[in-house]
Every structure is written in C-alpha cells, then in structure tokens.
Amino acid sequence: MLQVAREQVAAGDDSLQLNAIARLAGVGVGTVYRHFPNQHALREALSAERFGELVAEAQAAADAEDALAGLQRLLRFALARALEDSGFAAVLESAADAEAHTSELKAELDRAVAHLLDRARATRAIRRDVEADDVRRLLCGVEHAVRAGDGDPGRTEVYLDVLMQGLRPPR
CATH class of the missing domain: 1.10.357 (Tetracycline Repressor; domain 2)
Structure with a gap:
C-alpha cells in the first residue's frame, strides 16, 4: 500500500485517495482503512x-x-x-x-x-x-x-x- 502511494505521489498525484490505493494495491478498502484511517495517517507513514x-x-x-x-x-x-x-x-x-x-x-x-x-x-x-x-x-x-x-x-x-x-x- 505504501509503495502504491509512493508511486502515485511520484507520478504527480498527491490526492492519496484511499479507495484508489486499495484498488491499485490489490487489497480491500477495509485493509487500507485499518492501516490508515485517513489520508493524514497515510501522509504520516x-x-x-x-x-x-x-x-x-x-x-x-x-x-x-x-x-x-x-x-x-x-x-x-x-x-x-x-x-x-x-x-x-x-x-x-x-x-x-x-x-x-x-x-x-x-x-x-x-x-x-x-x-x-x-x-x-x-x-x-x-x-x-x-x-x-x-x-x-x-x-x-x-x-x-x-x-x-x-x-x-x-x-x-x-x-x-x-x-x-x-x-x-x-x-
């Protein structure tokens, strides 16, 4: 998930939409939200x-x-x-x-x-x-x-x- 988020940011997309990250990482949305309850938590990571x-x-x-x-x-x-x-x-x-x-x-x-x-x-x-x-x-x-x-x-x-x-x- 972090790798996908890093790739998105590197590509110029810093919106960090958790649903999109779940889809691109091949995991369920719940998995992403369990690790990162919001975008700010993902930015911190x-x-x-x-x-x-x-x-x-x-x-x-x-x-x-x-x-x-x-x-x-x-x-x-x-x-x-x-x-x-x-x-x-x-x-x-x-x-x-x-x-x-x-x-x-x-x-x-x-x-x-x-x-x-x-x-x-x-x-x-x-x-x-x-x-x-x-x-x-x-x-x-x-x-x-x-x-x-x-x-x-x-x-x-x-x-x-x-x-x-x-x-x-x-x-």
Missing part, C-alpha cells in the same frame, strides 16, 4: 523517513559549535524538504497526529530545537520568547509564502533571512 532525517539534522545542529549557524542550517534543510514534499510539509505543520510514531518524532524534533535555542539564547543570538514549536510554525509559514509566490528560488533566501532576523533579540 509516507513522511516518517523524511521526518527522521529532519530530527537527525536538528540534533546535529544542536551540537554545532555556532548555535546560530546551526539554526540557520536547520531551517534551510527543513524548508528544502518541505518544499520538495507537500505531504511532509502537511505533517510538519499539523497540530494533531494520527500516529504515535509521528508524535514521538515531533517531540524529538522539539527537544533538539529547544536545546539549540537554549544554546543560541546563552549567546544572546536569539529572542528569549521563542520556543521550538514557534520555530516550526514560522518555518511552515515561510514554506507557504514560497509556494504562494512565483517560484523564484531567490525569494526562499529572502524569506529565510527575514525569519532569522525576526528570531534575533530586539535592539
């Missing part, structure tokens, strides 16, 4: 590997010598992945998770980002009132802004720079 990569990148950024540079690298990495994969972006921005595994990955991500933010705060490189969840939400906002634009890749850097400047403490 398809995004698990990418989410694991993001968590690893966040942990590496948290251990970087320069916390602010680590944060900027993490934001660039996460934004690139979200722009490559709209399903992953939807999972990243979702307030509710269908699967416990996704919630665990988000918690790991938040812990790594919180550690990174604490290190950056210690050097007074970022605001004191920004939390890990705020960074994720702001990044999702940048992803939406890039998608809503005309596709100019230069805007991505402009938007990331605006985000980074907004994370800095007030003068």
Whole structure:
C-alpha cells in the first residue's frame, strides 16, 4: 500500500485517495482503512523517513559549535524538504497526529530545537520568547509564502533571512 502511494505521489498525484490505493494495491478498502484511517495517517507513514532525517539534522545542529549557524542550517534543510514534499510539509505543520510514531518524532524534533535555542539564547543570538514549536510554525509559514509566490528560488533566501532576523533579540 505504501509503495502504491509512493508511486502515485511520484507520478504527480498527491490526492492519496484511499479507495484508489486499495484498488491499485490489490487489497480491500477495509485493509487500507485499518492501516490508515485517513489520508493524514497515510501522509504520516509516507513522511516518517523524511521526518527522521529532519530530527537527525536538528540534533546535529544542536551540537554545532555556532548555535546560530546551526539554526540557520536547520531551517534551510527543513524548508528544502518541505518544499520538495507537500505531504511532509502537511505533517510538519499539523497540530494533531494520527500516529504515535509521528508524535514521538515531533517531540524529538522539539527537544533538539529547544536545546539549540537554549544554546543560541546563552549567546544572546536569539529572542528569549521563542520556543521550538514557534520555530516550526514560522518555518511552515515561510514554506507557504514560497509556494504562494512565483517560484523564484531567490525569494526562499529572502524569506529565510527575514525569519532569522525576526528570531534575533530586539535592539
């Protein structure tokens, strides 16, 4: 079922209609719904590997010598992945998770980002009132802004720079 869903997405169809996936996978609709009660649960399953990569990148950024540079690298990495994969972006921005595994990955991500933010705060490189969840939400906002634009890749850097400047403490 996951392979069929991956093939559909690769072919440009990210609608993930569970009935169509059942038919293409040669299984009953009930089988698909038992594993994936809704499309969001399927998106989570398809995004698990990418989410694991993001968590690893966040942990590496948290251990970087320069916390602010680590944060900027993490934001660039996460934004690139979200722009490559709209399903992953939807999972990243979702307030509710269908699967416990996704919630665990988000918690790991938040812990790594919180550690990174604490290190950056210690050097007074970022605001004191920004939390890990705020960074994720702001990044999702940048992803939406890039998608809503005309596709100019230069805007991505402009938007990331605006985000980074907004994370800095007030003068």
